[in-house]
Amino acid sequence: VECKRILFLMTPATYRSGAFLNAAQRLGLEVVVGIDLPETLSDYWHVPLGLDFSQVEASIQTIIDFAQTHPFMAILSLDDSASELAARASVALGLAHNSPHASEAARDKLLMRRLMSAGGAPCPIFREFWLHADPVEMARQVSFPCVLKPRRLSGSRGVIRADTVPEFVSAFHRLKRLLINEGYSENETSFLVEDFIPGFEVALEGLLTHGELKVLTLFDKPDPLDGPFFEETIYVTPSRLSGEMQQAIAQCVATAARSLGLREGPVHAELRVNDQGPWMLEIAGRSIGGLCSTVLEFGSGICLEELILRHALGEDLASVERDGGAAGVMMIPIPKAGILRSVHGIEEAQAVPFITGIEITARLHNQLVPLPEGASYLGFIFARGETPEAVEEAIRQAHQHLHFEIRREIPLLNRS
Numbered sequence: 001v002e003c004k005r006i007l008f009l010m011t012p013a014t015y016r017s018g019a020f021l022n023a024a025q026r027l028g029l030e031v032v033v034g035i036d037l038p039e040t041l042s043d044y045w046h047v048p049l050g051l052d053f054s055q056v057e058a059s060i061q062t063i064i065d066f067a068q069t070h071p072f073m074a075i076l077s078l079d080d081s082a083s084e085l086a087a088r089a090s091v092a093l094g095l096a097h098n099s100p101h102a103s104e105a106a107r108d109k110l111l112m113r114r115l116m117s118a119g120g121a122p123c124p125i126f127r128e129f130w131l132h133a134d135p136v137e138m139a140r141q142v143s144f145p146c147v148l149k150p151r152r153l154s155g156s157r158g159v160i161r162a163d164t165v166p167e168f169v170s171a172f173h174r175l176k177r178l179l180i181n182e183g184y185s186e187n188e189t190s191f192l193v194e195d196f197i198p199g200f201e202v203a204l205e206g207l208l209t210h211g212e213l214k215v216l217t218l219f220d221k222p223d224p225l226d227g228p229f230f231e232e233t234i235y236v237t238p239s240r241l242s243g244e245m246q247q248a249i250a251q252c253v254a255t256a257a258r259s260l261g262l263r264e265g266p267v268h269a270e271l272r273v274n275d276q277g278p279w280m281l282e283i284a285g286r287s288i289g290g291l292c293s294t295v296l297e298f299g300s301g302i303c304l305e306e307l308i309l310r311h312a313l314g315e316d317l318a319s320v321e322r323d324g325g326a327a328g329v330m331m332i333p334i335p336k337a338g339i340l341r342s343v344h345g346i347e348e349a350q351a352v353p354f355i356t357g358i359e360i361t362a363r364l365h366n367q368l369v370p371l372p373e374g375a376s377y378l379g380f381i382f383a384r385g386e387t388p389e390a391v392e393e394a395i396r397q398a399h400q401h402l403h404f405e406i407r408r409e410i411p412l413l414n415r416s
Ligand code: ADP
Pocket: 124, 147, 149, 153, 154, 155, 156, 157, 159, 194, 195, 196, 197, 198, 201, 225, 230, 270, 272, 281, 282
């Protein structure tokens, strides 16, 4: 029997690993996990492939050496952290994958904007500024309202709207502090300032095959996202936008993918829609984040992760469609900083009609950090129903039942 072996690259923290590992098991794949470990641990942890994603050359070599005796059919980065590594290792091993350049462009918002606007995808006017420069000087060059944005963070971290010069200056200092805390150097780091695009936001899940985009699903984000911070909350599919607008959105994403050179595998794209049509926010060469994919099913009971694995193994999925009905998920935002003391109302929330699950992912007694600095959610609410309206309403009701007791206090122990 031919052994189908696949390499998953992931950080220890990713939510997506469970769904991908289960899907791989269902498909009878042998999985090798390449995990990003801190240097101090990688010598001691006997996982098959302890990698340091920041040491790209060494990681590629480790993967090549391993593949000599254990060849892979595909390499998949489960989150953004290793998409460029997956691309470069795939080149070295002759495996189908997005090119390293495309993978980099999908990770770096400045490169992404340059390529998308050159490629004809409608996007906001953008400018590059440096952390060491004078914010008052910058503020003279931008038009308001605008959005300050780091190049390589995700989950809306560090994305801040400013309507005035003073707001711009304080947003700048906040972003600078965050980036320096993340290890970026003041002298060598630039960021983006974009015109604020008003409108309704959507997210598209798609699959690219030799450059052709197949739309898997289009989500509406019914909560207004007007800033100053942009926490994602509810995603509902199918979209309630007109068929015509949905076509335009798909076109826009196809143009964006083409202009970056993304050609293979999953894409998650985010757009704004207003009376001028769709505008690209960003496109990533991976599937939707967090546990959100839980609500999606395709071709009678296949999950998104299984679809992505089958695609990576070369299966033709042209005829696969999302299973009928409406589905939605809420990423439960962190309302304020503090220690999570208790969570109440889960049973009541679960009992709301159409609610299919509640996952609280924040851990009790841990420090919670809201946006724009924080990188996590309290958890997820999942729903399925007849209509997007019913699903959205169920999610809102369930959320109202949940009570998170968050106390502002100094933790006695160091966070670690
Ligand atoms: P991230 O990779 O951190 O998710 P995004 O570019 O997607 O960064 O920005 C996060 C959110 O900020 C978007 O989903 C959107 O709501 C808002 N946003 C970003 N850029 C703009 C913009 N130019 N105009 C309006 N809203 C924006």
